[in-house]
Every structure is written in C-alpha cells, then in structure tokens.
Amino acid sequence: MTDTSNISETLRWLRARSEHALSVGVDPSREDAVFGLQLAESAVAKCQLNQENQDHPLQLVVFGPTQSGKSTVVNLLLEANAAGVSALAGYTMHAQGFHVGHGGGDWLSSFFPDYKKVAVAELPRDDADCYSAEEVVSPLQPAPATVWDSPDFDSLRAGDYRESVVRALGLADAALLVVSKDKYADQAVWEVLDLVRALGRPLLICINKVADGDRDVVVNSLLSRLDEYWGSDSKPQVVVLPWQPGLGENAEVPLDVTALRKSVSDIMRQATRDEHRAQLQSLLDHGWPQWRVPLLAEVNAATQWQALVEDCCDSVLKQYKRDYLEHPQQDETFQRSLVELLQLLEIPAVAGVLGKTRQLITWPARQLLGMTGLGEDRHTDPDDSLERRLLLDLFQQSLTRLSETALDRAAEAGGASAWWRGMAGVLRQQREGLSFDFDHQIRDYQIDFEPEIEAAAQKLYEGLQEQPIVLNSLRVARFGADAAGVALAVKSGGLGLIDLALAPAMLSVTSLLTEGAMGKYIDGVMLELRQLQLQRVEKLLVEGGLAVQLGNLPRGLADQPGFYGLDNIQYNSLAEALGQATTERGLV
Ligand SMILES: Nc1nc2c(ncn2[C@@H]2O[C@H](COP(=O)(O)OP(=O)(O)O)[C@@H](O)[C@H]2O)c(=O)[nH]1
Numbered sequence: 001m002t003d004t005s006n007i008s009e010t011l012r013w014l015r016a017r018s019e020h021a022l023s024v025g026v027d028p029s030r031e032d033a034v035f036g037l038q039l040a041e042s043a044v045a046k047c048q049l050n051q052e053n054q055d056h057p058l059q060l061v062v063f064g065p066t067q068s069g070k071s072t073v074v075n076l077l078l079e080a081n082a083a084g085v086s087a088l089a090g091y092t093m094h095a096q097g098f099h100v101g102h103g104g105g106d107w108l109s110s111f112f113p114d115y116k117k118v119a120v121a122e123l124p125r126d127d128a129d130c131y132s133a134e135e136v137v138s139p140l141q142p143a144p145a146t147v148w149d150s151p152d153f154d155s156l157r158a159g160d161y162r163e164s165v166v167r168a169l170g171l172a173d174a175a176l177l178v179v180s181k182d183k184y185a186d187q188a189v190w191e192v193l194d195l196v197r198a199l200g201r202p203l204l205i206c207i208n209k210v211a212d213g214d215r216d217v218v219v220n221s222l223l224s225r226l227d228e229y230w231g232s233d234s235k236p237q238v239v240v241l242p243w244q245p246g247l248g249e250n251a252e253v254p255l256d257v258t259a260l261r262k263s264v265s266d267i268m269r270q271a272t273r274d275e276h277r278a279q280l281q282s283l284l285d286h287g288w289p290q291w292r293v294p295l296l297a298e299v300n301a302a303t304q305w306q307a308l309v310e311d312c313c314d315s316v317l318k319q320y321k322r323d324y325l326e327h328p329q330q331d332e333t334f335q336r337s338l339v340e341l342l343q344l345l346e347i348p349a350v351a352g353v354l355g356k357t358r359q360l361i362t363w364p365a366r367q368l369l370g371m372t373g374l375g376e377d378r379h380t381d382p383d384d385s386l387e388r389r390l391l392l393d394l395f396q397q398s399l400t401r402l403s404e405t406a407l408d409r410a411a412e413a414g415g416a417s418a419w420w421r422g423m424a425g426v427l428r429q430q431r432e433g434l435s436f437d438f439d440h441q442i443r444d445y446q447i448d449f450e451p452e453i454e455a456a457a458q459k460l461y462e463g464l465q466e467q468p469i470v471l472n473s474l475r476v477a478r479f480g481a482d483a484a485g486v487a488l489a490v491k492s493g494g495l496g497l498i499d500l501a502l503a504p505a506m507l508s509v510t511s512l513l514t515e516g517a518m519g520k521y522i523d524g525v526m527l528e529l530r531q532l533q534l535q536r537v538e539k540l541l542v543e544g545g546l547a548v549q550l551g552n553l554p555r556g557l558a559d560q561p562g563f564y565g566l567d568n569i570q571y572n573s574l575a576e577a578l579g580q581a582t583t584e585r586g587l588v
Pocket residue numbers: 064065066067068069070071072073084085086087088089090091092152208209241242243244245246247
C-alpha cells in the first residue's frame with residue numbers, strides 16, 4: 001500500500017490546485033471535489049495519528065446541517081451544559097471537543113496543524129481557523145473518549161468554516177449525524193452523508209425535532225431514502241428525538257434520549273481502527289472518479305496537442321521536400337555547390353571577383369549584395385535565402401493552424417475548453433518569440449550545413465579531375481562578368497533561383513556538367529547532399545524548433561490559475577500515489 005505521507009502530499013497539491021481554480025471562477029463544480037479532498041486529507045492524518053499515538057482516546061464526531069440540534073445532542077450525550085446552544089443559525093463556528101475521562105494531549109495539535117487551539121469561551125467569531133478541546137465531567141460511556149460538536153456545512157456562511165467540519169470528521173472513530181425533521185431530505189445533507197459513508201466509520205443518524213404524530217412517516221421516509229442510496233450495504237441505525245420544549249433541561253430523561261445514549265455507546269464500542277487504512281483507500285477510490293475529471297481533460301487535451309504538433313512537423317517537412325528539395329527550379333543547394341566548384345576550378349573571371357572579396361565571403365553576407373547590385377530590389381532582407389523564407393512561412397502557417405484548432409476546440413463545450421482557450425492565449429503571447437527563435441535555428445542550421453556544400457563541391461571537383469575532357473571544356477568556357485556576379489550572389493544567398501536558372505553563363509556550366517558520365521556522378525553527389533540536407537532539416541524540425549518548442553507550450557499553462565499542468569507521466573504517478581489505476585498514453 002502507498003505510503004501515507006505521499007498520499008497526503010498528493011491530496012494537498014490537488015486540493016490547492018482545485019481551490020485555485022475555484023478562486024478564479026473556473027468550474028464551480030469543483031467545490032464538491034475540494035470537500036472530498038479535504039476529508040481524504042483528514043483521513044490520512046487520522047491514519048498517521050493511529051500509528052504515532054495508538055492510544056489516543058475514542059473520538060465521536062457529531063455533525064449535521066444548521067439548527068438541527070447538534071449542540072443540543074452533544075449536551076444530552078454528555079449530560080452537561082457544555083456546548084453552546086442557540087436559535088441563531090451558524091452559532092457553532094468551530095470544532096469543539098469535549099474530553100471525557102482524559103485531558104487531551106499533544107496528538108490533538110498535531111492533528112489540527114493549521115488551527116489555533118482556543119478556550120471554548122474565547123472562540124472568536126471572526127476567525128474560523130480555531131478549535132477548542134476541554135475536559136468535561138460526564139458519565140458518558142465508553143470512556144475515555146472525546147465528543148466533538150461541529151459547525152454546520154450548509155448555512156450561508158458555512159463556506160468560511162466548513163473545512164473544520166471535514167477536519168473533525170476525519171478524526172472520528174464513530175460519527176453521529178443529527179438532522180432535523182425539515183432538513184433530512186436536503187441535498188447538502190446527502191452529499192456529506194455520501195462522503196461519510198465512503199469514510200466507513202460506524203455511523204448513527206438521529207432525526208431531531210420530530211413531532212409525535214410525524215414519527216413513523218419521517219422515519220420511514222428516511223429509511224427508504226437510505227435504501228435508495230445505500231443499496232444492499234448495511235445501513236446506519238436511525239434514532240428519533242421528539243420536538244419537545246426544553247429538551248435536556250428537565251431532570252426527567254425522556255425514553256428517546258436514553259435510547260439515543262445507548263445507540264451512541266453501541267457505535268462507539270463497534271469502532272475499530274484496524275479498518276482505517278482500508279477505509280482511507282475506499283475514500284480515495286470513491287473520490288478519484290470525480291477528482292480525475294479535470295486532470296484527464298487536460299492530459300487528453302495535451303496528448304491531442306502533441307499529436308497536432310507532430311502533424312504540423314510532418315506537413316512542414318513534406319512541403320519543404322516538395323517545394324524546396326525536390327523542386328527542379330529551386331535547386332538552391334545545387335547552385336551553391338556549383339559556385340563552390342567554380343571557385344575550385346579557378347576559372348579566371350569567377351576567381352577574380354570572388355578573390356577580391358574573399359575575406360568578405362562569409363555566408364550569408366549582407367555586404368556583398370550592395371557591391372554586386374544584384375537582388376536589392378527583389379529582397380528586402382539581404383540575408384534571405386529561399387530555404388529560410390520557405391521554412392519561416394511554413395512555421396507561420398503551422399502556428400496559425402494550431403491557434404485556429406485551439407480556438408475551435410475552446411468553442412466546443414467540454415471539460416477541456418478552458419485548456420484550449422488557455423493554449424490559444426499562450427500561442428498568441430509567444431508567437432513572436434517563437435518565430436524569432438525558429439529563425440535563429442534556421443540560420444544555425446544553414447551555417448552548419450555550409451561545410452557539407454563545400455565538401456560536395458570538393459567531391460565534384462575530384463570527379464572532374466577524372467574527366468579531363470569536361471574539365472578542359474570548363475576551363476576554356478567563356479564566363480563573362482555575369483557568371484561571376486551570379487556566382488557571388490548565390491554565394492551570398494541573395495539571389496532567387498529562377499534568376500540563376502536564367503543566367504546564360506550558368507546554364508552553359510550546368511549543361512556541361514549534367515551530361516554523360518559526369519552528369520551521373522554529379523547526380524549521385526547531389527542526391528547524397530540532399531539526403532543529408534533532409535536529415536538536417538528533419539532534425540531542425542523534430543529536435544529543435546517546431547516539435548520541441550511547440551510541444552513544450554502546454555507547460556506555460558501549469559503556472560496559470562485553474563490548470564493542473566500535468567502530462568501523462570505526471571498524471572500516472574499521481575494516480576499511483578492515490579492507489580489508482582494508471583492510464584495508457586493516448587487515452588481519450
Ligand atoms: N423544542 C426543541 N428545540 C430544540 C430541540 N433540539 C434543538 N432545539 C433548538 O433548536 C435550536 C438549535 O439548536 P442547536 O443545538 O444550537 O442546533 P445546532 O445548530 O445544530 O447546533 C436551539 O434553539 C435549540 O434550543 C428539540 O428537540 N426541541
């Protein structure tokens with residue numbers, strides 16, 4: 001079984017996130033989940049208390065809706081005027097423990113670490129994070145024991161102090177629900193009862209303020225309701241207290257009060273702590289289907305997001321192949337290899353131009369374009385290469401597609417719509433930065449790839465050495481200044497390929513090289529080069545820019561209120577910590 005401190009930490013984290021979501025108005029239905037999480041946290045603390053202070057006295061917790069007579073019942077049980085009774089709703093605001101036959105102990109403050117212990121008479125009305133625990137003289141049996149009076153959970157102000165009801169309930173070895181005749185059918189009562197049932201402690205229900213004539217009708221109605229909710233499980237015992245003026249104030253004790261005391265003694269005697277660890281697990285099993293709903297919605301949405309991102313990468317790569325690598329008129333890589341080759345051939349006209357500017361030729365080189373006068377009117381950014389422009393365009397298209405999808409899914413009703421809205425927001429915020437980063441990665445890739453182009457040119461040159469006829473034709477070919485200019489422009493990455501293909505001088509070089517045995521050889525070298533280029537671009541997309549950066553975007557939601565920010569692995573370890581089944585990747 002999972003270790004309790006891990007359970008406790010996990011529950012606390014889940015609760016903090018859920019409360020955060022509530023505070024920003026995301027999904028008000030999470031209030032119930034918070035209630036269940038609080039009870040589970042308290043049940044964990046009880047298990048820890050059982051281990052660390054095995055002998056702490058039996059704890060009976062009285063709970064119920066407002067004005068049902070909880071404090072009155074506590075006094076009847078203790079046979080003392082201990083708990084404050086009032087006709088005002090929400091009069092009891094704190095958990096109040098009455099020790100019978102013992103004086104309490106340090107274990108209590110470690111069970112209520114977030115609460116201040118205050119004397120009953122001094123419990124403040126403006127601070128809910130207090131409790132009291134005092135010894136009373138009482139004939140209650142069995143003893144030693146502590147009887148807890150608790151605040152209501154259903155009145156208007158109950159939100160302020162409801163947590164202390166739940167904290168006290170977790171401490172219970174046995175529990176007593178006090179409902180009044182007019183409250184027993186309330187939704188709020190049955191919701192709490194549902195949780196307490198999952199907590200599994202011996203439970204007694206007391207219907208209070210029942211007029212004599214109504215007794216059978218009310219009891220039968222409650223019993224049939226219990227049948228409906230409890231099914232075949234063993235149901236709690238029900239006792240009745242009549243509507244009787246001055247109940248508990250007279251010396252004469254009505255029969256019903258005696259019966260109540262006896263039933264309470266019985267459930268206290270039934271209480272055993274051996275079951276508490278298993279009961280905690282039942283409580284976790286009970287809450288989990290509800291707690292996991294928003295988590296799963298996010299994990300599923302995040303899985304879908306990853307699939308979308310992978311899809312985008314695939315389609316960018318496909319388009320890059322089609323529109324760049326395999327596009328016959330946009331063979332920028334080939335042209336650049338040729339320019340390198342021309343340099344290696346030391347053809348005078350080309351070598352002259354390139355030679356003069358040798359130090360300036362760092363590719364891409366802004367300065368050179370100004371010198372050649374080429375391309376200025378066509379490209380606003382002199383660093384531009386077709387490849388970079390295409391990749392950037394494709395990246396932008398991907399971002400647009402992702403935000404449109406996010407907005408579409410946000411518009412669909414469902415648990416994940418806030419997540420998608422959040423993602424659309426993250427994308428909007430980060431779009432500029434992402435594009436900037438991706439651009440840098442393209443340039444880094446291009447600079448890294450430059451030596452490969454040079455190496456390919458070197459191979460072409462070596463091949464040419466074995467083809468003296470072609471080599472000679474090249475050496476004697478007449479290259480005008482045009483060819484040199486074209487070469488330089490390509491070298492600096494500033495010339496569109498269409499221009500290059502049209503440049504007659506280059507055409508003549510190309511045709512010399514692409515025919516016969518030399519042509520085959522060149523095709524081979526170029527094929528290898530393109531394969532390498534495809535690999536590098538794939539790496540750029542998959543390991544770099546697109547996949548990783550876009551894949552990490554959901555993390556931006558983890559810090560925003562209302563989100564849990566778990567991925568599939570984190571979800572599974574959380575589920576495991578609570579003893580729940582994990583999920584396969586890609587679940588829906
Ligand atoms: N007449 C009569 N009044 C009761 C009975 N039980 C509780 N009351 C009154 O109902 C009001 C609320 O009782 P209290 O014990 O403070 O309810 P709590 O809010 O559940 O603690 C008080 O005015 C009590 O005197 C009862 O059985 N008969």
